[in-house]
Amino acid sequence: MKFEVTILGSSSATPIFNRNPTSQALNINEHLYLIDCGEGTQQQMLRFDIKASRIDYIFISHLHGDHYLGLVGLLSSMHLNGRKKPLYLFCPPQLKEIIDLQLKYSETTLQFPLEYKFTDAQKAEVIVNNNDIVVETIPLDHRIDCTGFIFKQKKRLRKLIKEKLEELNIPVEYYTALKKGSDYTSASGVVYKNETLTIDSDIPKAYAYCSDTLYNEQYFNQISNVTVLYHEATFLNDMLDRANETHHTTALQAAQIALKTNAKKLLIGHFSARYKTLNELLDEARSVFPATELAIEGKTFIIG
Amino acid sequence: MKFEVTILGSSSATPIFNRNPTSQALNINEHLYLIDCGEGTQQQMLRFDIKASRIDYIFISHLHGDHYLGLVGLLSSMHLNGRKKPLYLFCPPQLKEIIDLQLKYSETTLQFPLEYKFTDAQKAEVIVNNNDIVVETIPLDHRIDCTGFIFKQKKRLRKLIKEKLEELNIPVEYYTALKKGSDYTSASGVVYKNETLTIDSDIPKAYAYCSDTLYNEQYFNQISNVTVLYHEATFLNDMLDRANETHHTTALQAAQIALKTNAKKLLIGHFSARYKTLNELLDEARSVFPATELAIEGKTFIIG
Structure with a gap:
């Protein structure tokens, strides 16, 4: 069964040339699951041949613009391109209000069912359970309500x-x-x-997506032993004070989390625009957790 | 005095690879005036070296997403990059509601004054009058309220x-x-x-920006004799029915308008995603109005 993630954006709050705000496309058994949808995600999907028509689930971690401002444009394009099948949107409840207002003023009635499932940043919940995968929210510790998501393959039959x-x-x-x-x-x-x-069938694989968060041990248990951990790493550790102040994580901390939670592999992303090159962030993380990679635009990682 | 326009986006409703939704940056005497702000405009500005810090005026023609979905991201980046000076935003009144809601849920208080001036799609009005330029709205004929904008240099002293x-x-x-x-x-x-x-000083130059509109003679008088006319040309004329139905213009009609209103030069844009190449649209317009150019990403045109 295919289980891989393609990175569409690696930038934090402000984009820089060639780094887009956060978005990732998970391919699970040829179904696409989009995680976060920063501005320009549509264009990134065109660039990396990710077909919008194959997305059935979208997950939005929180309502900072760099994680969702590409969503209304994507929904609008799906509508204009004739989509009829339902789309399941997992997000904070306030996002519905934002989307409804924008559709109202553009006088757009989507021609496909948009099925909302609201996340609760206070507790972990199973939000998807289908033939391929179980998805749970991960309550994170950010300035506003924010959840990560963990995608666990189901145990297959013998x-x-x-x-x-x-x-x-x-x-x-x-x-x-x-x-x-x-x-x-x-x-x-x-x-x-x-x-x-x-x-016995293969050991089920798991992918944990930890978007914006302070280093906080509360969510470590939930992400223990994953096959691949994506963790934000906005700053180098010499900016730990700034990370704490803005409720973000450093590359060193992301690596410590991967080590503590026994991840097999770590992907780091959500890089501050101040870093024009990313080698220092990668080196810092690898000094603690060697199996680290940069989650940069266009890279695809197999969860396995 | 510098008076030129750089095209940041040439695509209509849905983006295609290498064609972004509508946005243009006017440079008038080294001050930047941004016209429309489709999704990804920030990235286009980075690509074509248009500095957000030099923008003091933004004009939004209407509330279809392909004309404004990049705005909240741009405002957010201006805020994060330390802007303190005012920004003047000319737009339909409902846009304030959309922006306020998004700022509220991201818990963002902009650190610069955002001064709204609401446009009225029912009547032409002078909305800017400074040392360099007079800007008037052009009431257009689209499915929702929509205004174009005309930028007229002031007559200089002898x-x-x-x-x-x-x-x-x-x-x-x-x-x-x-x-x-x-x-x-x-x-x-x-x-x-x-x-x-x-x-005598030079004859004042004028740039008219006619975004989404049906062919409608009501606005022709207002745009007569401009130096450069930008006019949308979403379709080839063999799709005139579709243009009428969606309140858009064909390339042939755009050229007829340039001819009738005695423009010196015509720029066409807002191309449907169905056109992978644009030669046919250009040829069609030039068959009526030879001084036509494609308003495509990264091109700069001198208004003169």
Whole structure:
């Protein structure tokens, strides 16, 4: 099953040339899940061949403009391009008011159902549970209400050892039960333990997205052992005071979080416009957590 | 005096790769006047070296998203970059409500005065009158309230013929009166007519910006004899029905308007995303009005 993330924007509050505000597109089994939608996300999607028509879920972490100002433009383009199928939007409740006002004054009635599911920044909740994935909110610690999101693959059924089943002439109608873990008893009464007929499926992968937040241990438990952790790293650690004041994280802190929560890999992003190059941020994070990468525009990372 | 326009966006409703929604930056005597501000205008300004700090006036024609969705991001960046001087925003009154709501939910208090001047789509009005320029609204005919804008240079004072003044030993304190058109009477009582001491200043230039509109002769008188006419040309004329239905103009109509109103030069823009190349639109307009250019991203046109 495909499980990968493409970075559409890596910039914090103000954009700089070639760095756009935050947005990421998750491809899960060929369905697209858009996380945050800063200004210009539509253009980034065109640039990196992310098809808007394949997005069914959009997640907005909070209502600072660099995380959502591209949304109304994207909805409008979906509408103009003839979308009819529903779009599920997970966001703070106030975003509905903002969108409704803009649609009202442009006299636009969307031609597709926009289904809102409001997030609650005070508690972790399961907000999506479909065949491929479970998504939970992560309450973060920012200046305004803000949630991250964790995407957990579901545990798949066990895999059949086909040669063994054929050797024993086990009828096909038993296969589903075997995948679910049952033992098999033959017509002559011999019991074959499930472990001898199937193997365990892959360990489910998880992607945690921690947008704007102060370093705060409260959410560490929820993101423990993820396959890939995206964490904001707005500043170098020599600006820790500024990070604390603005409720952001430094590259060093992001790496410490990855280490503490036992992530396999760390992606850092949401870089302040003051950093024209990003090597120092990467070096600082890698000094603590070597498996760190820069989450920059156009890069795709496999969650695995 | 510098008087030129740089195109930041040429696309209509939905952006396509390398074509952004509408925005233009007028440079008038080194002051910047931004006209419309579609999504991604900030990024276009970075690309084409248009400094946000030099913008004092912003004009928004109407509240379709492709003409204003970049505005809140731009205001936010001005705020974060330490702007203190006032910004004058000319726009439909409902835009204040939209901006206020977004600032409220991001808990942002702009650190500079944002001075609103509301446009009235029912009548032409002078909305700016400073040392360099007079700006008037142009009531257009779109699906929602929409105004264009016409920027008219002021008539400058007459130019002194320095050699003549020195030859006659005319004291410097008379120069201002001469520039304003007075004759000069010497100590001995000889009258020198102003025309022998000064020459007329250049004919004032004018730039008319006609964003989204149906072909409608009502505004033609107001834009007659401009130096440069920007007119939307969303469709080729084989889509005239669609243009009428959506209250837009075809390239052929834009050229007919330039011809009828005696423009010196025509710029066309606001191209539908269906046109991957623009040659046909240009050819169609030039078949009627040869002095036509494509108003595409990054191009600068001198109004003169």
